[in-house]
Amino acid sequence: xxxxxIDLSDINHxxxxxxxxxxxxxxxxxxxxxxxxxxxLDISEVRLDRFDGFEGMLLTDTVxxxxxxxxxxxxxxxxxxxxxxxxxxxxxxxxxxLSATTGFTCSTRDxxxxxxxxxxxxxxxxANQFAIELLAPDYLMEPFYSHDPDLRDAQHLMNSLxxxxxxxxxxxxxRRDEPLAAVWSHNGTVRYFAKGADFPFLxxxxxxxxxxxxxxxxxxxxxSPGFTQFVEADPHPWTGRSNLELYEQTRVANKGxxxxxxxAELPEDEEDGGLKELGIPGFR
Numbered sequence: 001x002x003x004x005x006i007d008l009s010d011i012n013h014x015x016x017x018x019x020x021x022x023x024x025x026x027x028x029x030x031x032x033x034x035x036x037x038x039x040x041l042d043i044s045e046v047r048l049d050r051f052d053g054f055e056g057m058l059l060t061d062t063v064x065x066x067x068x069x070x071x072x073x074x075x076x077x078x079x080x081x082x083x084x085x086x087x088x089x090x091x092x093x094x095x096x097x098l099s100a101t102t103g104f105t106c107s108t109r110d111x112x113x114x115x116x117x118x119x120x121x122x123x124x125x126x127a128n129q130f131a132i133e134l135l136a137p138d139y140l141m142e143p144f145y146s147h148d149p150d151l152r153d154a155q156h157l158m159n160s161l162x163x164x165x166x167x168x169x170x171x172x173x174x175r176r177d178e179p180l181a182a183v184w185s186h187n188g189t190v191r192y193f194a195k196g197a198d199f200p201f202l203x204x205x206x207x208x209x210x211x212x213x214x215x216x217x218x219x220x221x222x223x224s225p226g227f228t229q230f231v232e233a234d235p236h237p238w239t240g241r242s243n244l245e246l247y248e249q250t251r252v253a254n255k256g257x258x259x260x261x262x263x264a265e266l267p268e269d270e271e272d273g274g275l276k277e278l279g280i281p282g283f284r
Contacts, residue, residue, distance in 0.1 A: 004024075008021065008024075017089075018134040030160060032161070034081055045069070047069070049070070049072070055083050056084070057105050059103045060104075067091045081135065090106075106124065138175060149249075176196070179199040180261065185220065188256075189208070199262070211234075213234055214234070227249065230248065231248060232246070245264070
């Protein structure tokens with residue numbers, strides 16, 4: 001595998017680092033061979049097993065001479081692949097400070113971290129950014145995009161790239177041109193959300209109920225697993241605004257879990273960023 005850590009030195013931006021790995025590796029087909037990539041970049045062992053108390057661990061020294069990655073398999077193979085990529089990001093980003101004398105230990109919360117802030121949170125955010133850019137590069141995703149956004153695309157990406165549905169939905173929201181947001185819920189209660197840079201403020205917090213006037217609420221209440229079609233939605237319960245068009249689509253899963261994709265059509269004076277100061281960042 002044509003990879004050498006020397007070619008990656010001094011790259012501290014997580015997305016650029018992952019893109020350079022792909023540039024050196026050349027275009028792939030199907031799922032990205034993350035374990036092989038890690039071993040080619042001086043990770044001596046990748047161990048997937050059931051562990052208590054952590055999702056991932058990187059055992060290394062302060063100079064990153066070599067490393068060993070442990071990934072918890074208890075939440076599935078796809079989650080473990082993301083964990084391997086996450087820990088590889090810690091290993092390659094030389095400015096990351098070890099969380100212990102033996103390396104890094106990462107929790108379930110760290111695997112979803114998307115906030116900038118204190119050193120630890122910033123490092124976890126960057127490791128997640130590296131991981132998703134490595135596992136789901138644009139050139140592998142774009143052939144699966146429909147003309148319009150569709151949660152079914154994320155399902156197809158999940159199967160092709162061997163990455164979790166959540167990661168594929170987040171990646172779609174981030175990378176497609178349309179103003180998109182995704183809301184994950186359990187039994188009709190918001191767990192967390194992700195939104196693209198151009199999507200307006202989401203008038204939701206963790207623990208809020210999904211708007212009861214929404215098609216998402218009806219689909220979740222019906223509890224029939226599968227995908228709904230995109231339908232027009234009242235924007236006010238979702239965004240606190242009435243001066244935009246909003247469409248929603250929901251995938252209902254088992255045991256009360258669901259994800260709702262929101263697609264906004266902004267007023268003309270906002271399409272070029274004219275009123276972006278109104279967009280208040282959401283949690284996570």
